[in-house]
Amino acid sequence: SVIDPRTGEIIKGHVTLGSLRVRQDMKIAEGLLTPFIEDRSELKSAVKNMALARIRQLSAHEIGHTLGIAHNFAASASDRASVMDYPHPLVNLTTDGGLSLSNAYTEGLGVWDKQVLAYGYSDFGGMPSSDEQLARILDENKTLNLSFISDRDARPAGGAHPQAHLWDNGSEPVTELERLLSVRQQVLDNFSKDMLNSDQPLSQLQSIFVPIYLLHRYQTEAAVKWLGGVNYHYYMADDSTDDYQPVGAARQQAALKQLLKTIQADTLRVPSHIKQWLVPSAYGESSSRENFSGKTGLIPDTVSMAASAADHSLSLMLNSQRLNRLAQQHADNDRVPSPAGLMTAIFNTVFSDWENAKKAPVQQRLLATAINAEVRAVKNSGLAAETRLVMRAELAEQQQKLAKSDSLLVKQLAKDLDKFLNEGQWPEQYEPEPLPPGSPI
Known part of the structure; x- marks a missing residue:
């Protein structure tokens, strides 16, 4: 923007739209639609239409900025009321078991605009x-x-506002997370390599698989804000603050239930038919930061994929600011999950998964990833003293339970946890690889 420094008036604005968003949208659309559209020309048209719909919406968004309009990240909760929100493509299941992106992005200005x-x-x-x-x-x-609600309240990982999110949909983020997990599972079950042409290397499939496998990542960021969340808006001096209250306990419990699904092995295990197609890069293909990192060299590491995805959810749930709010809210209402109760729920989820398949690498890694995330949370300097103490006590309980196991793997995990509790030492090797970048969509 060219702005008059005397008045703040925007005299002129330039908008530049890059190709990254179009590229990402087309990959997401290909991954979602290919299993459900057999006709290649129809598929190509549907993919193109979604990408163009995104650019149309984004153009209005950027022009809004030239008019001095700020982001409104609460608009998605009001039926996508503003182009000044960051929209995630809305994916709808059809009555015949298919999938539609015809309403992926809205047309025209919203009511808020x-x-x-x-x-x-x-x-x-x-x-x-x-x-x-x-x-x-x-x-x-x-x-x-x-x-x-704008940027400062919506962007932080420890954000508390229950409606302020980036890249989300739905009036209730937890309900939408449940729906999106169901959509994701249906797409993964039907995921196909047919989206590639016969003259394309099969290794290019991973760049399409990644955004589908992580389809729920941003809705998870939205749903977690119900956990330790607080209702509020920007108040004027003569406004009532009666609505300035924590998110209800029942809603927080519902959020926790859905969030735990995002760390379960059944959710994160890569289906066997897809594993067969995730091959090493072809000759001449360079590695890409858009693909997952792993611990298996040139061979795509599906176990590390699951760990990275789980750690994303765990980091959000165990954010120090969120944990401190939970501690204070639980003191006023014991139906709100406490920090220790949250850790118990996480541990029980991954430990139960492991007990059901003790030799499965995914279950083993998810157990280690969850313990690592809890240790990382306890070590965080932003944790309040009283919160840290109850979480350390809960870690000690988990250590004792792990120590009773006959599994050498779990016994070693228990020894490492005991060393942390007594000496403050924890192996860095438990830290999972970061997720591939996904924003902007």
């Missing part, structure tokens, strides 16, 4: 006082149940 433009740019000449007209627009926002 029209309201903010009316507030910022209306000429009230000849009408009652401008103050009264501006107040009327704000009252309309309340009637329409429109919210405004």
Whole structure:
């Protein structure tokens, strides 16, 4: 923007749209639609239409910035009320068991956009006082149940606002996470290499598989904000703050239930038919940061994929700010999950998975990944003293349970955990590989 420094008026704005988002959208669309559309020309058209819909929405978004309009990351909770949100493509299952992206992105301005433009740019000449007209627009926002929450509240991993998220959908993020996990599973079950042409290296399939395997990553970031979440908005001095309250205990419990699914082996295990297609890079193909890293050299490591995905959820659940809020909220309402209770739920989930398949590498790695995430959380300097103490006590309980196992693997994990509790030493080798970058979509 070119801005008048005296007044703040935007005199001129330039918008540049790169090709990365189009490329990502096309890969996501190919991965989602190929199992359900046999006709190649129809598939190509559907993929192109989704990519163009995203650029259309993004163009309106960037032009909104040239008009001085800020991000509104609460708009998705109000039926996608603004182009100034960051939209994740809306994926819908059809009645015949297929999948549709025809409504992946909205068309035109949303209700919020029209309201903010009316507030910022209306000429009230000849009408009652401008103050009264501006107040009327704000009252309309309340009637329409429109919210405004921007970057500082929405971007941090420890964010508390239950509606302020990037790359999410739905009025209730936990319900949408449950739905999206179901969509993801159906797509993975039907995932096909037919999206590649016969003259393409099979190794290129991984770059399409990654965003499908991680389809739930951003909705997980949205759902976790119910855990230790707090309802609020931007208050004026004469506003009532009666709504400034923690998210209800029942909603927090519902969020935890769905979040635990994102660390389960059944959710994260790569289906065998897909593993058969995740081959090493072909001659002339370079490695890409868009693919998963692993511990198996040039061979794609599906166990490390599961660990990286699980660690994403664990890091969000065990964020120090979230844990501190949970400790305080639990003190006022014991139906809210406590930090120790959260750790117990995580441990029970991965330990139960391991007990059901003790020799399975995925279950073994997920158990180690969960313990590592808990240790990392306890070590975090942002953890309040009282929160750290109860979490260390819970770690000690888990150590004792692990020590009773007949498994050499679990006994060693117990020894390492005991050494951490007594000497503060913890092996760095338990840390999983980071996820491939996914934003911007």
